[in-house]
Amino acid sequence: MTHAVIYHNPRCSKSRQTLALLEEKGCDITVVEYLKDAPGRDEIHQLMAQLGLTDPRDMMRTKEEEYRQLGLAALQGEALIQAMVTTPKLIERPIVVIGERAVFGRPPENVLELI
Known part of the structure; x- marks a missing residue:
């Protein structure tokens, strides 16, 4: 059985659909509600590596109001990672x-490419 970890927001329709797809495929699933159990700096670095990303901005929801309010467009690297932690x-x-x-x-x- 394939083990999957999903960083999940139950209020997000795409997140719910992805979870349902994993269940349909018979995966053993660990659900991480990242809004309640936020990943730390090291975990974000690990996720970026697993996603094949080098720029933290590629892992961010840049259209969120908080992105603008925090002035993140002008920041780079570790400052963006810290913003995701907090x-x-x-x-x-x-x-x-x-x-x-x-x-x-x-x-x-997209998850089908991993199964």
């Missing part, structure tokens, strides 16, 4: 990790 709402969702790789579940079918 304001996890900025993290793109959902993220699914299977093995050593991860994908964004937008669209939910």
Whole structure:
């Protein structure tokens, strides 16, 4: 059985659809409600590596009001990672990790490449 970790926001339709797809495929799923249990700096670095990202901004929801309010457009690197640690709402969702790789579940079918 494939084990999947989903960084999930139950209020997000894409996140719910991605979770349902993983369930449909019979995956053993660990659900991380990242708004309640925010990932730390090291975990964000690990997720970025698993996603194949080098720029933290590629893991951020840049259209969120908090992004603008915090002035994140002018920042880079570790400052953006720290913003995701302190304001996890900025993290793109959902993220699914299977093995050593991860994908964004937008669209939910992206997870099929990992299964």
